[in-house]
Amino acid sequence: MYNKNKLCMLHSLKWRQQARSSKLKKNHDHFYQMQGQMHISGYKWCDYVVRTPSGLHIESTEYNEAFWERKIFPNLKWFYFNCLLPETTSPRHLQGLPVKEPSTVMTEASNRKPGDNNGITNSKRPTIQG
Numbered sequence: 799m800y801n802k803n804k805l806c807m808l809h810s811l812k813w814r815q816q817a818r819s820s821k822l823k824k825n826h827d828h829f830y831q832m833q834g835q836m837h838i839s840g841y842k843w844c845d846y847v848v849r850t851p852s853g854l855h856i857e858s859t860e861y862n863e864a865f866w867e868r869k870i871f872p873n874l875k876w877f878y879f880n881c882l883l884p885e886t887t888s889p890r891h892l893q894g895l896p897v898k899e900p901s902t903v904m905t906e907a908s909n910r911k912p913g914d915n916n917g918i919t920n921s922k923r924p925t926i927q928g
Contacts, residue, residue, distance in 0.1 A: 822846055822857060829859070834870060836861040880907065 822829055832844055846857045881900050890897055 820850070820855060822859070824865070830870060832859055833862060833865055837863075837866050837870075 828846065832846060836842070836844055841861065843858055843860045846859055848855050877900060880903050881898070885897060
């Protein structure tokens with residue numbers, strides 16, 4: 799029997815309803831996760847499986863190299879150079895400072911004047927659009 803409380807994932811999937819079919823949106827976190835995992839593993843496709851009130855929904859998704867290059871990789875590169883690498887090379891916690899959250903780094907980068915990157919590489923953060 800279907801229980802709404804036990805199927806909270808369905809609410810978070812943000813399905814696109816078209817006619818009688820449901821499809822995971824390309825801007826959903828699960829789509830990004832699948833593309834990243836396929837890129838790392840070398841798989842060309844994977845199945846996305848979710849339990850719905852009407853049964854299992856199985857959707858085959860193909861690896862999209864252009865999506866990886868255009869949407870995922872620039873953001874991973876930005877995160878690495880602006881958040882992870884600075885904390886790894888000069889840990890703030892050893893200086894008695896809190897670790898900077900990515901949102902703080904993004905705000906600081908957007909408030910900088912052109913040409914003033916304060917030692918941060920690629921200070922302009924790429925935008926994610928669905």
